[in-house]
Amino acid sequence: MTEAIDLKSGMVFVKDGKLIKVLESNHHKPGKGNTVMQMKLYDIRSGANVTTTMRPSEKVEIAIMDRKKATYLYTQDDTAYFMDSDSYEQYELPTSSIEHELKFMLPNVPVEIEFYGDEVIGLELPGSVELKVTETQPAVKGGTVAGGGKPATLETGLVVTVPDFVKDGETILVTTDTGTYKGRAQK
Numbered sequence: 001m002t003e004a005i006d007l008k009s010g011m012v013f014v015k016d017g018k019l020i021k022v023l024e025s026n027h028h029k030p031g032k033g034n035t036v037m038q039m040k041l042y043d044i045r046s047g048a049n050v051t052t053t054m055r056p057s058e059k060v061e062i063a064i065m066d067r068k069k070a071t072y073l074y075t076q077d078d079t080a081y082f083m084d085s086d087s088y089e090q091y092e093l094p095t096s097s098i099e100h101e102l103k104f105m106l107p108n109v110p111v112e113i114e115f116y117g118d119e120v121i122g123l124e125l126p127g128s129v130e131l132k133v134t135e136t137q138p139a140v141k142g143g144t145v146a147g148g149g150k151p152a153t154l155e156t157g158l159v160v161t162v163p164d165f166v167k168d169g170e171t172i173l174v175t176t177d178t179g180t181y182k183g184r185a186q187k
Helices: none
Strands: 012-015 018-028 036-043 049-054 059-062 066-076 079-084 090-094 110-116 119-124 128-136 150-154 159-162 171-175 181-184
Touching: 079 110, 090 119, 150 171, 159 171, 159 181
Parallel strands: none
Antiparallel strands: 012 018, 012 059, 018 036, 036 049, 066 079, 066 110, 079 090, 110 119, 128 150, 128 171, 150 159, 171 181
16 A cells, blocks of 8 residues: 555556556645645546546555566557567557557557556566657758757657657657657667
8 A cells, every 4th residue: 555645657556446547646735725636537447537526645556567678569450569689579569558659650660568466467678769750941051059959750640749859760869758859769
């Protein structure tokens, strides 16, 4: 058991028989009254997003998660397919439960599949991934003085802000937790 004040983004807990993933957790002190935790939560089994408040001292049971190394294979219709790196067993996840993660995945990307008992409930991406820039504006002479960057569309459809020197066809590193440019990929 842990208190609501200790819940962070990405943690999973059990409440009323439901598996709940924390999307956002903010400590909020209204002008009058007690401090509350404003939370955006995701019901893993139903796919529902919920915004709620909890008392900071409210107790919740953290879900014990197991992880297995796997490789992303492909997506078909509304299902993403993965293969266990050791046993070659295949796992399926509904794309609606991993929409954010799919923006960073190409076939053969290594991931960790998360289990609650025998139930596949999610995945964890590596800290950063290499993706190719498919479309961006050409560099403007003297444009680096402003230093604001420019939008770039990547091969997965993700749009990130990149420095002005990045060109179409370059491979860059993108952090998976924030979706931001990290640097050029090593050749």
